[in-house]
Amino acid sequence: MIQFRDFSFRYREGADLVVRDINLTIPDGCFVGITGAAGSGKSTLTYAVNGIIPHCYPGDFYGEVVVEGLDTMEASLTDLSRLVGSVCQDIDSQMVATVVEDELLYGLENFAVPREEIPDRVTEALAAMGIADLRDRTIDSLSGGQKQKVAVASVLALRPQVLVLDEPTAELDPASSVAVFDLLARYAREHGTTVIVVEQKIALLSDYADMLVIVDGGRIRFADAPEAVLAHADELLALGVNVPRATTLVNTLADRGLYAGPTVRTVAGAVTAAKEVLA
């Protein structure tokens, strides 16, 4: 479980609080999608979970953030890293090795995983991201989508209880984005891993997330199931958060009194709603 209690934070060089009065509880195994306009404070929330705040970016820290029983302010970054695996936004600079296998070994060696466990962990993590065949390739020769999968696999090998990803599909095309989310969600389901993803692509996010968190001006505006959040489409658009067109369509139909069912967020849902309207 991850708990934010009255959490506020100001970077040392900043004048204003970047996030304020955050109260949020994330149960184990929950797939959380965080989105919001640029500068809304969404990345800061993930830094608070993996301990980069306050350990790497100092500043004024109010309230508390507790990750699996560890208070992030008191626990060391290393102890937090054992629980929380992080995939950073800039994966090119995250890579430490020249060959895929070595990239996975890096964390395992650091955390002194017993030698006899290592080969299985590497194989498993590569398989989980569907890249077993890339094991001996140089990272330089991979496509953006493949690199992203390597970055995720190198963290999965550490078997974290919580996985934090900052815009993992920003550079990817739609097909690779879906592939990364598919693999990630399946792994999380099978292992009961809590996943926290910051993402701009809200349609993609709402397909996988159990909980959608909308951040605006450093505050949480919505934190609920995707359908429930997307029911507030107009407010979201006003906050600068895009809404899937399927949702906008069905909301428009509802506004016109043509449709009375629940909010939808997918093309399939909208098709069903449209059929109801035509029936």
Next chain:
Amino acid sequence: MIEFKNVSASYDGELAVLRDVSFTVNDGDFVAFVGTNGAGKSTTMRLVNGLLKPTAGEVLVDGVPTGALKTSELARRIGFLFQNPDRQICCATVREELLFGFRALGEDGPAAEARVDAVIERFGFSPDAEPFLLNRGTRQLLALASIIVLAPPVIVLDEPTTGLDFRECEKVMAVVRELNEQGTTVIMVCHDMEVVGDFADRVIAMTAGRVVADGPTFAVLRDPAVLAEAHILPPQITAIALALSDELAACPAPVAAANTVEAMADALAAAAPTSAATPAPAATPDRDGAGVPDELGPNRPGQTATPGRPAPAATPDSPDAEGVR
């Protein structure tokens, strides 16, 4: 005008990334290149402005091969917005940045200063701000502004909306649309099919270094064979329209042809059996805040579920369905 004649290209003499690509972009076009990463879209863009020279075939800008044009000559004709604005930005202030292009071309002077001031005004920049301290969306706008201040007849945009939030994306694209309406040719690479559907007039789909489709935006985005071959998903409303015309024995033509929320909502309202009983409320908030003209939804009651009527073929260029936002 930009012409590709049987162009092939490769990097470092290795495997061809582009094979026998031919197309023509006419003055004033708004063309989007779509396809997966590695399909050759960015390579095509680099060929357009001569950063890369073809290994076979010809790339002609206004009838002249790119190889025969000097860098400055090409830069004057084609403005290029890179995916990462930080590679473009290099000056200490916003104003310097906007003047940089004129200096590189040796055209700085009072006329240039006046143009820069106009652009600063138009975009609402603070002229003395430090570019690297601006946020990502503003840096992208600055990079775009530093190109259009030179008024090139063609602009090339490589993933102009990557890394931007919804509002920033709308802002950048609004500027691009305005330029296009004033006659600038726009060529862009874009993964976001909603943006492509909203803005482009024409789509060229690529796969594995080849062109697999070239035509009006929705003719391409509604062709199932092309969608499968290029691994792309159509914009959501188009996908809904395609699914409905597929699954319903008799799908009303306006529904099957709709590509925008407004057109689809109107078409559904018109075709709904209850439509006579529920008039559309006057103030329907839609995503752009623009009112939807009522005459848009072709009101042809009685067309619903006519037995035996064949499902209409996907008609791509029904202007009333796609043109309005």
Next chain:
Amino acid sequence: MAKFLEYVPGTSFLHRMNPSVKLICAILFAIACFTTSNLVFLGVLLAGAVALAVGCGLGRETAGLTKAVFAFSLILAVVLLLTTPTGEPLIALPWGYLGTGSLLAALTAIARLEAAAIPLFLVFYVTRMSDITNSAVKQLHVPYKYAFTFTSTVHFIPVFMNDMAGIMEAQTARGVEFDGSLAKKLRLMMPLCVPLLVSSVRKTNSAAIAAEVRGFNLRTRASGYKDYPLRTEDYLALAACILILGAAIALAVTG
């Protein structure tokens, strides 16, 4: 072609050697090059180094590198040519003369730098970055922090070069003409150091954080997964390099 100093996968003799031994051998070889001034001996060393590179299928990478080193050593050679008035006078200069000795000195400088550089660069082409780090930590007892910092720096060179190429491309697209004299090119490149610096600082900062959240601070000498045993080939190579250094010293003393 591989990027500058980037690992090229393979199974050659050099690929299979112990990483630490490779590093030591390359250093011994370089010292030998700087110890001797015998042009013939340097020529033999240079030929040996090139043969080694070609033998591992790295001819192209080495050729590119040789060119870069040549450009650098040429500057040194010209200075030597003009400031070493030895041997038979060939051309009179206002401050002395340019002689056969000057030519010899210039040639020696070029051969020395080339011969010394090739094996050092070769180490990075034939060894995975993490193997260099881990082997140096395990066998040479280099503290992990220093080893990792060193290899990361090397690792970032191609990243930065790629960045610079991208930046130059972006500026070319804006009409900056880089083609032309070296002086002009350098003048045009100066302002581009700003974007490069900004992106470098961002990248190294996020790289440091990324390493830290993956347990960088926990690393000890014992935590390496792979072993790097010394084999007969390694001992032979080491012996060969010691011999080369010995010969160089002998030549220097007697010559």
